[in-house]
Each structure stands twice: as structure tokens, then as C-alpha cells.
Amino acid sequence: MQNWITTPVTADILRGALDLERTARGVLPHRLPPRARAQNIDGQLAMAESQPSGVRLAFRTRATAVELDAVPTKRSYTGAPPRPDGVYDLLVDGRLHDQAVLPGGDVLVIDVATGAAEHRPGPSGTVRFTGLPGHVKDVEIWLPHNETTELVALRTDAPVEPLPDRGRRVWLHHGSSISHGSDAASPTTTWPALAALEAGAELVNLGLGGSALLDPFTARAMRDVPADLISVKIGINLVNADAMRLRAFTPAVHGFLDTVREGHPDAPLLVVSPIYCRIHEDVPGPTGMDAAGLAEGRLRFQATGDPADRARGKLTLNVVRDELARIVGQRADDDPNLHYLDGRDLYGETDFAELPLPDDLHPDAAAHRRIGERFTALAFGPRGPFA
Incomplete structure (x- = not known):
């Protein structure tokens, strides 16, 4: 039986977000800070800034298995073809190692004629990555760039620590x-x-x-x-x-x-x-x-x-x-x-x-x-x- 270690999702293991909002289910990365969001009146921008393009979990670990519980928000446009599920990319030492999708979650139904939107809540799900090399390595999980994603829990089979400063611009x-x-x-x-x-x-x-x-x-x-x-x-x-x-x-x-x-x-x-x-x-x-x-x-x-x-x-x-x-x-x-x-x-x-x-x-x-x-x-x- 797998011995899982749960690590809280906090700002020190998250890159690319300007704010981390605590929600009833977990935490929600934002790409605009609270003051900017408070001055916005546009639903399109509110949706876009909450979609975590470029946002990634980043940590150092010996773990060979990683699980991430999350609640994605899918978009459905009336009359348009269904959108594919968002992709999670897992990188090991800067190289793509695996990909996964997370079906389910919330759905935002948008009427393209009127712009009206209906939010339908759904359950959380889990993306799993296994077969990672057992040595100490830098792991990044890039979140779907086009799906608002609440992060519920991060589990690994070995401890994780935030990435040290790698001297990158x-x-x-x-x-x-x-x-x-x-x-x-x-x-x-x-x-x-x-x-x-x-x-x-x-x-x-x-x-x-x-x-x-x-x-x-x-x-x-x-x-x-x-x-x-x-x-x-x-x-x-x-x-x-x-x-x-x-x-x-x-x-x-x-x-x-x-x-x-x-x-x-x-x-x-x-x-x-x-x-x-x-x-x-x-x-x-x-x-x-x-x-x-x-x-x-x-x-x-x-x-x-x-x-x-x-x-x-x-x-x-x-x-x-x-x-x-x-x-x-x-x-x-x-x-x-x-x-x-x-x-x-x-x-x-x-x-x-x-x-x-x-x-x-x-x-x-x-x-x-x-x-x-x-x-x-x-x-x-x-x-x-x-x-």
C-alpha cells in the first residue's frame, strides 16, 4: 500500500501566480492581484485571469509517484463543439515526463448569443503521475492554461521541498x-x-x-x-x-x-x-x-x-x-x-x-x-x- 505524504499547496511551491485565494475546497491561483480584480467589472477578464496559464507547482523531491486533487472549471459554449479537457504537464528537470487530464469538475455554460453564463458545480478529481525517476529532481506540474483550477491536495510518496533559487531571470x-x-x-x-x-x-x-x-x-x-x-x-x-x-x-x-x-x-x-x-x-x-x-x-x-x-x-x-x-x-x-x-x-x-x-x-x-x-x-x- 502506498505511503502518501500530503503537502499543503502554498505560495512557496507555486510559480507564475500573483495571488492564492483560499476557497471552501482548497486554493485558487490568480494571475492578477486582489486590488486589480476589485477594479475589474468584466466577466471575461475575471475568467481569464483565474485560468492558470503559466502557473505551475514546482518542488524538489525523490518521489516516484505524485497525485494532485483539483476541481477544474470546464467551459461549454452553446451551439459550439465540445472543448477538450485541459492538460496537466509534468516536467522532470525541465523536460516533459508525462501528461494527464482531469475529466469532470465544475462547468461554466456560456450562451454565445447573449453572453449569459451559468455555473454548474461538480466534484473534484485526481491526476496521477507514476514512474518518476527515484533520484532527487526538480518536478513541475504545469496547470491547464485554459481551465480555472482549484487545487485541493498534493500527495507524493516522498517528501517535497520548494525549489531553491536557480538563478533564472x-x-x-x-x-x-x-x-x-x-x-x-x-x-x-x-x-x-x-x-x-x-x-x-x-x-x-x-x-x-x-x-x-x-x-x-x-x-x-x-x-x-x-x-x-x-x-x-x-x-x-x-x-x-x-x-x-x-x-x-x-x-x-x-x-x-x-x-x-x-x-x-x-x-x-x-x-x-x-x-x-x-x-x-x-x-x-x-x-x-x-x-x-x-x-x-x-x-x-x-x-x-x-x-x-x-x-x-x-x-x-x-x-x-x-x-x-x-x-x-x-x-x-x-x-x-x-x-x-x-x-x-x-x-x-x-x-x-x-x-x-x-x-x-x-x-x-x-x-x-x-x-x-x-x-x-x-x-x-x-x-x-x-x-
């Missing part, structure tokens, strides 16, 4: 659902996770699906997080939501960067513009769902704006790229550690021809890998700002 990144990991295969194959693992950086991922909207509370959260390297990927959600005109966009970008710089005056700060997205290159938002595709069981997005409205300051991806490049150029004389990266260098029109966006908005698993490889080369490479 902390990379703080903020972006949209693409940075969050939409349509990636697993939590360690989102493009930021791929880049962080390849570069040996400690990732704090504030990729927030649908919610990279230059919110001041997000900038303040970034200001207050200890970090050595910082990147912000700006643009696609502002077009999706038709949230700003150019008149508001420019000072909002300056304000966001000013706030981040209050806490990190000298850290390399990389501004990344949107990757190629055919529907919004020259057509403003808002972004809508393709009703005909949804009726056929296919989830696709479409641009519903009028290109003529660019003359009245509506944002498109090309407008955003031009203005971000101008803003960074303007600030660079006073901020030599501020850099710009055109998102089309990560995924451009030729990449779209080879690896099209399945829903016309989000990259698939293969495209995530390509973006991660290119970001590693361009940002962490010998001539990159994170070198």
Missing part, C-alpha cells in the same frame, strides 16, 4: 488570448511557455484572453511584480472589442508603459505588435462570431467593422503596428532599454498560408510552436533585447 509577459495560449496543445506548448523553457527563464504569464485592453490595473500589477525582463503584446483585443479610437490609444499606450516603468525603470521592455490576422489587417472591429459556421458546428470569427472608418480613427492591426512603432521610436531616446518587435516577424502572411488560423483569429498548436521558436531567437538570441 524572471520574464513578465502580458498579451491577449494568443499569449494566454488559445488553441495550444498543452500548458507547456503555449508560445510564451515554449520560449521561457527554451531560454531558461522563469515565466510570469499575464496573457489574458480577450483582455489585453491597456487596463491601468494590469499595468500597476506589472509595475509591482519583480521581473528582469518584460514584454507587452498590444493590439488585437483593442481591435476585437472596438474599444478605442487612435486618439485614446496613443496616450493609453504611453500611460501603460509609464506605469510599468515606475517599477522597472531599467529592465529590458519589449513592445510587440499583433501577429498577422487576415480579417483585421485593414478592417476595424468589433469582432463577431460567424453565425453560419456556428450553425454547422464550426467556431469562426469575422470582422464586422467598416474599413472606411479608419479615417475617423478606428483601429486596425496595421494602424496599431504603425502607431506602436512610432511610440517606441519617440520614447527610445530617453529609454534605451525599450524595444519594438513587429508581430508579423513571429507569424506573418506567409505563415498564414502554411499554418492558417483555424478560427481566423487564434494560432493552432503548430503555429504556437513556430511563434515560440521565433520569439526565442528574436528576443533571447544574441542580438535580442533579452540576450
Whole structure:
């Protein structure tokens, strides 16, 4: 019979979260701190920040078997195909050793026509990993990037201790659902996770699906997080939501960067513009769902704006790229550690021809890998700002 040791899930064995909320069933990692959450009024952001993209349990142990009790929250969209269960990735000494899924849990049923949501509670479950090597090793369990996950209990067949400081630089990144990991295969194959693992950086991922909207509370959260390297990927959600005109966009970008710089005056700060997205290159938002595709069981997005409205300051991806490049150029004389990266260098029109966006908005698993490889080369490479 297995002799299990139960270890409380506390902040000292959790990486990538900015807060750990105690719940009736366990603890819930958050990627935004309490003050930011208190200032938010958007259900989409509340859901996104509670989905633990980049969050992982990290400890040192001789254990050969690990169990994690958790309560995932699955999402179900009316009329859309069922979503696959979230994946748990277990790494041993930085390399993928095993994967598991946890069926069941709570379900959030979302009506795509009205946006109304119904929360249906469900039971906790257990993911099990066995056959780990018996020597002392670093173990990381990366939580599903796209499922809110309450952590109930961690059990092992040998004691665990928090990882010692490994001298790795902390990379703080903020972006949209693409940075969050939409349509990636697993939590360690989102493009930021791929880049962080390849570069040996400690990732704090504030990729927030649908919610990279230059919110001041997000900038303040970034200001207050200890970090050595910082990147912000700006643009696609502002077009999706038709949230700003150019008149508001420019000072909002300056304000966001000013706030981040209050806490990190000298850290390399990389501004990344949107990757190629055919529907919004020259057509403003808002972004809508393709009703005909949804009726056929296919989830696709479409641009519903009028290109003529660019003359009245509506944002498109090309407008955003031009203005971000101008803003960074303007600030660079006073901020030599501020850099710009055109998102089309990560995924451009030729990449779209080879690896099209399945829903016309989000990259698939293969495209995530390509973006991660290119970001590693361009940002962490010998001539990159994170070198």
C-alpha cells in the first residue's frame, strides 16, 4: 500500500501566480492581484485571469509517484463543439515526463448569443503521475492554461521541498488570448511557455484572453511584480472589442508603459505588435462570431467593422503596428532599454498560408510552436533585447 505524504499547496511551491485565494475546497491561483480584480467589472477578464496559464507547482523531491486533487472549471459554449479537457504537464528537470487530464469538475455554460453564463458545480478529481525517476529532481506540474483550477491536495510518496533559487531571470509577459495560449496543445506548448523553457527563464504569464485592453490595473500589477525582463503584446483585443479610437490609444499606450516603468525603470521592455490576422489587417472591429459556421458546428470569427472608418480613427492591426512603432521610436531616446518587435516577424502572411488560423483569429498548436521558436531567437538570441 502506498505511503502518501500530503503537502499543503502554498505560495512557496507555486510559480507564475500573483495571488492564492483560499476557497471552501482548497486554493485558487490568480494571475492578477486582489486590488486589480476589485477594479475589474468584466466577466471575461475575471475568467481569464483565474485560468492558470503559466502557473505551475514546482518542488524538489525523490518521489516516484505524485497525485494532485483539483476541481477544474470546464467551459461549454452553446451551439459550439465540445472543448477538450485541459492538460496537466509534468516536467522532470525541465523536460516533459508525462501528461494527464482531469475529466469532470465544475462547468461554466456560456450562451454565445447573449453572453449569459451559468455555473454548474461538480466534484473534484485526481491526476496521477507514476514512474518518476527515484533520484532527487526538480518536478513541475504545469496547470491547464485554459481551465480555472482549484487545487485541493498534493500527495507524493516522498517528501517535497520548494525549489531553491536557480538563478533564472524572471520574464513578465502580458498579451491577449494568443499569449494566454488559445488553441495550444498543452500548458507547456503555449508560445510564451515554449520560449521561457527554451531560454531558461522563469515565466510570469499575464496573457489574458480577450483582455489585453491597456487596463491601468494590469499595468500597476506589472509595475509591482519583480521581473528582469518584460514584454507587452498590444493590439488585437483593442481591435476585437472596438474599444478605442487612435486618439485614446496613443496616450493609453504611453500611460501603460509609464506605469510599468515606475517599477522597472531599467529592465529590458519589449513592445510587440499583433501577429498577422487576415480579417483585421485593414478592417476595424468589433469582432463577431460567424453565425453560419456556428450553425454547422464550426467556431469562426469575422470582422464586422467598416474599413472606411479608419479615417475617423478606428483601429486596425496595421494602424496599431504603425502607431506602436512610432511610440517606441519617440520614447527610445530617453529609454534605451525599450524595444519594438513587429508581430508579423513571429507569424506573418506567409505563415498564414502554411499554418492558417483555424478560427481566423487564434494560432493552432503548430503555429504556437513556430511563434515560440521565433520569439526565442528574436528576443533571447544574441542580438535580442533579452540576450
